[in-house]
Amino acid sequence: MDTSCDETSIAILSPQKNLLANIISSQVKLHAPHGGVVPEIASRAHLNNLPWVLNQALQEAGISLSQITGIAVTTSPGLIGCLLVGLTCAKTLAYSLKIPFTTVHHLKAHLFSPFLVHEETYPFLGLVVSGGHTAFYEVKSFGQVKALGQTVDDAAGEAYDKVAKLLGLGYPGGPIIDKLAAEGNPHAFKFTRARVKKGSNYMSFSGLKTAVSLLVKSQKKVTDTFKKDLAASFQREVVETLIEKCTLLLGSSKCLAVSGGVAVNSLLRHRLEEYAAEKNIRLALPPPKLCTDNGAMVAYVGERQLELGELAHWDANALATSALEANHGTN
Ligand code: KG4
Ligand code: ZN
Secondary structure (H helix, E strand, O other): OEOOOOEEEEEEEOOOOOEEEEEEEEOHHHHHHHOOOOHHHHHHHHHHHHHHHHHHHHHHHOOOHHHOOOEEEEEEOOOHHHHHHHHHHHHHHHHHHOOOEEEEEHHHHHHHHHHHOOOOOOOEEEEEEOOOOEEEEEEEEOOEEEEEEEEOOOOHHHHHHHHHHHOOOOOOHHHHHHHHHOOOOOOOOOOOOOOOOOOOOOEOOHHHHHHHHHHHHOOOOOOHHHHHHHHHHHHHHHHHHHHHHHHHHOOOOOEEEEEOHHHHOHHHHHHHHHHHHHHOOEEEOOOHHHHOOOHHHHHHHHHHHHHOOOOOOOOOOOOOOOOOOOOOOOO
């Protein structure tokens, strides 16, 4: 179950780890008029949505509630009110059904989501690129996750959303810019790539966002061609920054696993495929529905945690922010 931001999602895995249902109720329409996610609206929407999302998941899986043997819920990081709604629902179900429950780190769920459809390959370089995070991890096993580097300011998805707002394109910005960029010239504008420090594992997207803002302000008239060219040039810069970091951090990994909402991006997917072929490594890239927030990825990690005996206690709480630590887990 995931209620960390603006998607209410419940998935059901069979004992053989087959995905029986993955219901995702998006709140985009509720938040779009505000140009971004409004936390209180999101929490209340989760409260409304969870009962029918649960019923629909059970229906799709063709099972009854009494057949559920364990529950996994995202408890960090995310919008605190949203996380608490999900956690309360999970505790209530676990208590009334007398079954165990486990709490899942949202980034760990993204990190392993490619393996819902690809074979797990260790060690792998993981890239989680979403609206809230852009981070690289070296993963030696399910429990050995080492944070390698991340953005020091805006996440890539956040930059997409802000640039779309600057161009008056609506929310969420990622899919809109992705579409617009297809009609623009990616070389129309050149940006100076932000260097946190030479050769650093860290990256920054806030300077790029400011450069876009200055370009928009310098225009007497913001034409459609300008918007398309800017979208294409901005997108190229984001994608090439990520590919550059992949090269820096790949090490001896034989697999690159990419997840999070920005992993839906058409140019990023194309460049990752080229990159993996060039380096002769396996690319584990989930289909778009498993890139953005979804319950399936939480069920996948949660099922493993339950197997390992990583059970949550009744006093489990939610945390708005928390890093995905090295050696998070047991093996
Ligand atoms: O993983 P996600 O659903 O939620 C977070 O955990 O943040 O990611 C949402 C982010 C948004 O910023 C959205 O603009 C971005 O993913 N996104 C995209 C695309 N589709 C969604 N960014 C670029 N291109 C896309 N096609
Ligand atoms: Zn996410």
